Amino acid sequence: MRQAGRHFLQIPGPSAVPDRILRAISQQTIDHRGPDFADVGQKALEGMKTIFKTKQHVFIFPSSGTGAWEAALVNTLSPGDSVLMFETGHFATLWNKMARKIGLEPELLEGDWRGGAEPDRIEARLREDTNHEIKAVCVVHNETSTGCVSQIAEVRKAIDAARHPALLMVDSISGLASIDFRFDQWGVDVCVSGSQKGLMLPPGLSFNAVSERALEHAKSVNMPRSYWDWHEMLGPNTRGQFPYTPATNLLYGLNEAIDMLHEEGLKNVFARHARHGAATRAAVRGWGLEVLCARQGEESGVLTAVLVPHGHSADAFRATTLKHYDISLGNGLSKVADKVFRIGHLGDFNDLMLMATLSGVELGLAKSGIPHQSGGAQAAMELLKEATEERFAAE
Numbered sequence: 001m002r003q004a005g006r007h008f009l010q011i012p013g014p015s016a017v018p019d020r021i022l023r024a025i026s027q028q029t030i031d032h033r034g035p036d037f038a039d040v041g042q043k044a045l046e047g048m049k050t051i052f053k054t055k056q057h058v059f060i061f062p063s064s065g066t067g068a069w070e071a072a073l074v075n076t077l078s079p080g081d082s083v084l085m086f087e088t089g090h091f092a093t094l095w096n097k098m099a100r101k102i103g104l105e106p107e108l109l110e111g112d113w114r115g116g117a118e119p120d121r122i123e124a125r126l127r128e129d130t131n132h133e134i135k136a137v138c139v140v141h142n143e144t145s146t147g148c149v150s151q152i153a154e155v156r157k158a159i160d161a162a163r164h165p166a167l168l169m170v171d172s173i174s175g176l177a178s179i180d181f182r183f184d185q186w187g188v189d190v191c192v193s194g195s196q197k198g199l200m201l202p203p204g205l206s207f208n209a210v211s212e213r214a215l216e217h218a219k220s221v222n223m224p225r226s227y228w229d230w231h232e233m234l235g236p237n238t239r240g241q242f243p244y245t246p247a248t249n250l251l252y253g254l255n256e257a258i259d260m261l262h263e264e265g266l267k268n269v270f271a272r273h274a275r276h277g278a279a280t281r282a283a284v285r286g287w288g289l290e291v292l293c294a295r296q297g298e299e300s301g302v303l304t305a306v307l308v309p310h311g312h313s314a315d316a317f318r319a320t321t322l323k324h325y326d327i328s329l330g331n332g333l334s335k336v337a338d339k340v341f342r343i344g345h346l347g348d349f350n351d352l353m354l355m356a357t358l359s360g361v362e363l364g365l366a367k368s369g370i371p372h373q374s375g376g377a378q379a380a381m382e383l384l385k386e387a388t389e390e391r392f393a394a395e
């Protein structure tokens with residue numbers, strides 16, 4: 001049966017695609033080796049540097065984020081290399097599994113899924129590695145399965161404090177363009193990202209921002225690679241081109257997204273996400289429920305994972321909420337399957353969209369018979385009234 005009104009896609013990615021981007025994508029596909037394309041390619045490659053905050057190179061692949069994970073590993077490492085990873089949640093675990101599948105020796109520092117990566121534990125492990133067997137440290141910036149943020153600048157400091165030469169690789173697939181990220185300033189060697197979260201695009205583009213040092217590494221390592229080979233990309237990229245057919249229409253959309261982010265100003269984008277995260281947590285407290293992220297200061301502005309009381313099913317709640325209020329909420333992944341639901345508050349999103357989302361959750365809690373107090377949405381509104389939006393001059 002037809003449902004009137006608009007659907008609320010409040011999963012933590014893909015995020016809803018704004019009309020401006022949909023329109024940009026709907027233009028005719030052009031010859032990707034012809035004269036007009038170079039401008040599109042050049043603008044995308046240069047524009048993404050402003051989003052990663054880097055003067056170094058950014059690669060763009062026609063793939064989901066998982067592809068860019070693989071690209072980061074196969075370009076910088078050799079079979080049998082050790083890499084140190086931190087178990088922030090489901091996505092860190094998947095990256096770890098991939099590393100093993102392609103022939104690396106990953107070590108996963110255990111985490112409780114309630115905070116970001118712990119720099120002191122990374123430092124301690126690197127200090128033990130006196131022979132420098134560990135070739136890379138891999139951390140997830142915004143862990144989309146838990147709603148916790150890792151302090152990337154602190155991880156860099158930990159590596160430097162241990163005087164360890166490992167490369168720093170960061171998954172900011174869901175952090176980039178929603179929460180602060182500074183590739184050059186934080187000394188990141190490879191950052192992996194994707195199109196369908198903070199960048200507000202449909203799925204299908206992925207990115208590697210790469211330091212000069214990591215590019216140099218790529219010349220001497222011997223992991224088999226072809227599609228993902230950075231050095232095959234470099235030459236064509238200098239002319240705004242790609243070695244194989246790029247996702248032309250998504251690049252139109254990407255250029256529109258980059259313009260939109262700068263028109264608002266990245267600082268304002270980050271402040272908006274932080275404010276919506278705070279309002280969502282106020283709602284959760286108002287309902288008398290628990291936020292999965294337990295470490296203060298590491299809560300995400302991208303999404304909030306909420307624990308449902310024991311004996312209740314988060315998935316049944318999500319199904320009921322979808323059916324009655326036409327809102328898609330994120331599910332709990334692996335270890336927290338059916339125990340949490342995730343509220344996405346990322347991308348092209350404003351106060352009223354957040355209020356509708358939180359009202360939908362509150363209505364759904366009541367409809368599903370999940371024990372809670374009413375008034376969470378009201379508490380979020382009080383926070384929005386008081387926390388007046390800071391406005392920074394656009395860039």
Ligand SMILES: *Cc1c(COP(=O)(O)O)cnc(C)c1O
Pocket residue numbers: 013064065066067091140142143144171172173174194203
């Ligand atoms: C979404 C996401 C991924 C996976 O990206 P795909 O585009 O689904 O391949 C990996 N890591 C994080 C942190 C994510 O949010």
